[in-house]
Amino acid sequence: MYLDPHVHAVSRTTDDYQAMAAAGVVAIIEPAFWLGQPRTNVGSFQDYFSMLVGWERFRASQFGIRHYCAIGLNSKEANNEALAEEVIDLLPRYLAKEGVVAVGEIGYDDMSALEEKYFRIQLDLAKEVDLPVMIHTPHRNKKEGTSRSMSVCEEHGLAPGTVVVDHNNEETVKEVLDRGFWAAFTIYPHTKMGSERMVEIVKQYGPERIIVDSAADWGVSDPLAVPKTAALMKARGLSDEAISKVTYQNALDAYGQSGQIRAGDWLDAAAVDPTEKFEGSGVLRGGQPPQVGKLGNTPMPDPGSDNLIV
Amino acid sequence: MTNPRAGLLREWLAERAVADALAWLDEKHGAIADGAPDSVFFMNYSAASRRFDRTPLALDESALRAADAAVPGWRPQAWEMMHTARAVLLCALPDGEAFAPTIDKLLDAADIGEQIAAYQALPLLTQPTRLVARAREGTRTNITAVFQAIAHNNPFARDHFEEAPWNQMVLKALFVGVPLAPIVGLDERANAALMRMLCDYAHERWAAGRVVSPELWRCVGPHADDDAIRDLARVLAQGDDDARAAAALALRTSPHSRAAELLSKHKELASVSRSWNDFA
Ligand SMILES: [Zn+2]
Numbered sequence: 001m002y003l004d005p006h007v008h009a010v011s012r013t014t015d016d017y018q019a020m021a022a023a024g025v026v027a028i029i030e031p032a033f034w035l036g037q038p039r040t041n042v043g044s045f046q047d048y049f050s051m052l053v054g055w056e057r058f059r060a061s062q063f064g065i066r067h068y069c070a071i072g073l074n075s076k077e078a079n080n081e082a083l084a085e086e087v088i089d090l091l092p093r094y095l096a097k098e099g100v101v102a103v104g105e106i107g108y109d110d111m112s113a114l115e116e117k118y119f120r121i122q123l124d125l126a127k128e129v130d131l132p133v134m135i136h137t138p139h140r141n142k143k144e145g146t147s148r149s150m151s152v153c154e155e156h157g158l159a160p161g162t163v164v165v166d167h168n169n170e171e172t173v174k175e176v177l178d179r180g181f182w183a184a185f186t187i188y189p190h191t192k193m194g195s196e197r198m199v200e201i202v203k204q205y206g207p208e209r210i211i212v213d214s215a216a217d218w219g220v221s222d223p224l225a226v227p228k229t230a231a232l233m234k235a236r237g238l239s240d241e242a243i244s245k246v247t248y249q250n251a252l253d254a255y256g257q258s259g260q261i262r263a264g265d266w267l268d269a270a271a272v273d274p275t276e277k278f279e280g281s282g283v284l285r286g287g288q289p290p291q292v293g294k295l296g297n298t299p300m301p302d303p304g305s306d307n308l309i310v
Numbered sequence: 311m312t313n314p315r316a317g318l319l320r321e322w323l324a325e326r327a328v329a330d331a332l333a334w335l336d337e338k339h340g341a342i343a344d345g346a347p348d349s350v351f352f353m354n355y356s357a358a359s360r361r362f363d364r365t366p367l368a369l370d371e372s373a374l375r376a377a378d379a380a381v382p383g384w385r386p387q388a389w390e391m392m393h394t395a396r397a398v399l400l401c402a403l404p405d406g407e408a409f410a411p412t413i414d415k416l417l418d419a420a421d422i423g424e425q426i427a428a429y430q431a432l433p434l435l436t437q438p439t440r441l442v443a444r445a446r447e448g449t450r451t452n453i454t455a456v457f458q459a460i461a462h463n464n465p466f467a468r469d470h471f472e473e474a475p476w477n478q479m480v481l482k483a484l485f486v487g488v489p490l491a492p493i494v495g496l497d498e499r500a501n502a503a504l505m506r507m508l509c510d511y512a513h514e515r516w517a518a519g520r521v522v523s524p525e526l527w528r529c530v531g532p533h534a535d536d537d538a539i540r541d542l543a544r545v546l547a548q549g550d551d552d553a554r555a556a557a558a559l560a561l562r563t564s565p566h567s568r569a570a571e572l573l574s575k576h577k578e579l580a581s582v583s584r585s586w587n588d589f590a
Contacts, residue, residue: 046418046419049419050418050419050420050421053421053422054420054421054422054425054453055453057421057422058422058452058453058454058455092353093349093352093353093356093419094419096353096356096357096360097356097359097421097424098356098359098421098423099421259360
């Protein structure tokens with residue numbers, strides 16, 4: 001049973017959902033982010049946020065996967081000041097909705113003054129509505145960006161235990177853990193973090209406050225990164241308890257602080273909303289049955305295959 | 311309470327909710343009824359999920375009778391606490407020019423649970439004619455639970471949809487695989503155009519080798535033309551037990567001259583004592 005706490009499912013196909021469900025992913029968290037194509041008006045943001053709490057939630061449910069989301073203004077589009085102002089005004093409405101587990105993903109892209117401004121505004125907002133924060137650390141200038149993200153959180157009075165710092169690597173993890181934040185790692189095929197490196201990190205630092213995710217989106221990425229990494233950890237001799245922590249429980253504990261995600265949502269059939277039950281034909285064609293709770297076996301990755309190479 | 315139907319909802323919640331949640335709801339209801347900015351309404355409509363959970367109201371017979379007396383055809387047997395609290399807030403909205411646009415703005419940014427609550431509450435709201443377009447928009451969704459919030463146990467479509475959208479709603483119910491029996495007004499709004507659409511749909515399903523819901527024939531019987539009678543004869547001859555029983559029920563409602571003759575040929579079906587609700 002896995003929880004992938006960072007998936008941009010709007011960019012993924014139904015094949016991905018089927019594969020994730022078959023591999024044992026029971027729930028995903030979809031943080032609001034940049035779509036690749038910059039948005040030019042606030043209505044585009046509204047419809048995107050509505051999609052995250054509406055259609056995409058339903059689409060995931062058709063494959064037996066529970067869908068949650070984080071809502072926020074991403075760092076790239078924070079650089080369009082007029083638009084950013086309107087998006088900030090929109091956020092409170094969405095942060096109050098069911099299944100919204102964090103403000104995110106927010107932070108820095110190229111560490112501009114406007115990014116800083118809207119990052120800070122959203123940290124205050126998170127405090128006000130009492131939600132955890134998901135931090136996107138910059139891909140360039142990562143080490144400094146990560147440090148600064150944490151310092152700004154502290155400056156705004158957020159408890160480190162309510163903040164997940166994502167996209168870590170070997171260079172950033174120690175400081176993030178030392179300062180008491182959650183350290184999330186995105187397993188990308190070919191580049192950045194790979195499953196093999198992830199195993200080494202958990203061996204070195206232990207499983208406390210470490211979270212593995214796929215960040216599967218419109219780029220080259222692997223929606224099965226979490227189950228595949230878990231399988232490799234098992235093969236490399238990590239304990240079941242440690243594996244469960246980094247691929248399920250830690251993310252649940254971190255985002256569970258929102259009160260908007262609980263294991264009962266997928267474990268306790270009676271807790272499943274009867275009017276939203278995994279039924280219907282919205283995305284199914286030609287009389288296919290919905291995939292409900294069909295947990296298959298986790299596929300074992302070939303240790304020599306691409307996705308493990310850094 | 312601004313809208314008298316909110317009284318009934320509040321009464322049901324009072325019997326089930328904790329005092330804090332109820333006090334919160336009364337306070338927000340008051341603020342919205344006093345004309346608070348729409349942002350206050352939107353925020354609290356969402357925040358109702360923090361105070362009320364999804365426990366079903368599980369209304370007893372007398373409560374359901376009270377519902378039907380307040381709004382004929384309203385059957386809130388599947389309503390949940392959270393949806394009910396949201397309906398109370400909807401009923402608080404002042405009955406002015408801003409009313410319908412506010413509902414539109416609400417639904418433009420609503421999550422699934424919020425959409426269900428609003429569409430379920432449609433028959434309780436004032437200015438129904440200004441909400442018809444929105445209700446039709448709701449029936450266009452592919453999110454089954456949202457579609458059902460309008461189509462099932464809700465008299466709004468019966469009372470306010472013209473024939474074309476009504477027919478589309480019934481056909482879509484079959485298409486997305488939800489039962490027809492809970493549609494309020496199914497028999498009284500049966501019509502010849504719907505009969506034709508449904509028979510065409512049955513032929514499509516047969517051509518694809520797929521099952522035809524026995525409920526489909528319910529809306530065919532009263533308006534069956536020669537072709538439809540031939541379709542029903544085919545079901546009697548080739549269908550499974552469910553389909554044959556449904557065809558027999560449909561033929562009993564048909565004034566067509568051949569209906570009685572067909573039924574008399576299938577004496578074994580004369581004793582079928584099932585009702586349409588048994589097929590849902
Ligand atoms: Zn992301």
